[in-house]
Amino acid sequence: MRNEAELEIELFCKGVRLDPSTDLKSYVSSRTRAGLGSGLDIILLGNRKKRYINVPVNEEFVKNSPFRIMEAFGRYTLTDDRDPHLKYVIDIPPLPEWYKKKTSSGKLMSRVGVLQGTYLGVYIGDICSFWKTTPKTACKFCTTGVNVGKSEDLEKRVDDVVETAIAAKEESGITFIHFNSGEQEKGGLETAAPYVKAIKERVGLLVGVQVTPSKDLWKYDWLIDLGVDHFSFCYEFQNPEYLKKYCPGKFEAFGHKTFFDAMEYVAKKMGKGRNSGEIIAGIEPIEDTFKAIDYITASGCFPTVCIFRPLVGAELEDYPTPKYEDMVLVMRHMYESCMKNNIPIGLAPNIEVSLIVNPDDAVELSPPSIKKYFYELRRKFFKIAALPLFLSKMKKRKISVDAFDPSPYKKSPL
Ligand code: SF4
Structure with a gap:
């Protein structure tokens, strides 16, 4: 069994x-x-x-x-x-009643955001630009370009998102909202900024942002002051050949360097365990996935490891699904790397992500040891000790930073 x-x-x-x-x-x-x-x-x-x-x-x-x-x-x-x-x-979690409600502009709330486990996931911005190039440079496992604008609304006003988040908080008890987006012409951080500010001021939730990385690292200071609690960086593959082959848009526009610079920057600024590096397991060789996990945890972030799913409609629709035995090794490595680097995992209240094996889901894969015993003890202690901090971050508060003008944060060249 x-x-x-x-x-x-x-x-x-x-x-x-x-x-x-x-x-x-x-x-x-x-x-x-x-x-x-x-x-x-x-x-x-x-x-x-x-x-x-x-x-x-x-x-x-x-x-x-x-x-x-x-x-x-x-x-x-x-x-x-x-x-x-x-x-x-x-x-089976019941479908929330608020899915059937409409925002004041008449949008069905389930077409604005959906629960993905215990948190609210919202896609923001236009269809990813990599879907619009000729030839297409979209990631080959992705189906965003097929769904955004069809199974969910393309245009989401800030008010639509705020009203949906209020309903999800009141009726489903969410503590966290996660904004994600593909490549945006005006920039991912610029796209996210007004939503982040509005959630902090009018709803009161922990806020995560997952957009393509910016080379202007000072813009992360702006987003942090606007209220972002967590950034995730989807660089997908550690092996550059795989990034080039399966994510041609990301490879050309950013390469690993832009992702790594941004991830390391926010990790230093925000502290251990606050941000994540996101990868797909089951396509590149397992040794590369181990390297990715080692790199992410050594940077002070936690790994978000997605088990590859050959989705209907994706270019990789017919690609074989990963081997269970390999994925057990990957998830065990994920947990043990977090332990080795003392990454605090699973501390935030009521955030369970249904799309991945959360790092703390993998505890049972690692054999008992003294190190594990103390790591788990520490995790329990910090989960209780950090609760007041999380609760204070979930209170509504006035944000004085302008969500449309990052220029005050621009550092003068040395
Ligand atoms: S960047 Fe890649 S994974 Fe993200 S939406 Fe665009 S094509 Fe999809």
Whole structure:
């Protein structure tokens, strides 16, 4: 029998089939995005924690999955065809009532943002520019260009986002909003700035931003003063050949250097464990994924490791899904690198990301040791000690910084 971390990883790699006894089609996400999020959010009721997992259900490889979700009397069970004795109790998070509400401009809130686990994810800005070039330079695992403007609204006014975030906070208890975007002509940080300020002033949440990196590092100072609590840097592959082949737009426009400079800059400025480097596991050789994890954690960030999903509609639709055994090694390495570099993980209240194996989801993969014992003890202590700080960051507050004019932050050349 798998432990709960192994089961989570195997679900990401193999997906689940929905038994005819279930009626869950409306729960399956229609937004597929950058290699993630096509599936069904389930909650695995583990011994240590509730695990929010976005399990693949739509893709071709799922047909061969041993896992099935059954429903009886309103309860859901996950079964494994390889052993009829293996049954796991799961929950399906109910679709929030606010999904059906409209903003004051008439937008359906579910087309503004969606829950991805326990937080609100919002795509901002225009369709990624890499989808508009000829030839197309979009990342080959990505489907953002297929979805933005179709399964969700392209234009999101700041007020639409604020009203949706208020509803999600009041009704779903979210503590965190995550803005993500593809390459934007006016710049990712510029695109995010007005939303960040409005959330801090009018809603009161922790705010994360995931946009393409800026070479103007001083602009990160501006965003931090506007209220960003977390940046993530999706550089996808450690091996430059893979970045070039599978993310031609990112390779040409930024290369690794721009990502690494920005990530190291904010890590130094904001402190350990506040930011993340995001990579895809299952395409480049596993040794490169290990190197990426080592680099990210040595920089003071935590790794966000996405298990590659060959999404319907992506160029890599027919690419094989990663091997479960490899992904167990990757996730174990992720946790142990965080431990080695003393990266504080899992401290923020109520942030469970369903699209990835969270670093603290992988605790069970690492064998017991004195080092692990003290690392876990420290994590428990800091989770309690840091709560007042998080709560104060989640209070509404006036931001005096201009969200449209970064120029006061521009440093004069030496
Ligand atoms: S940068 Fe790549 S992953 Fe991100 S939206 Fe554009 S094509 Fe997709």
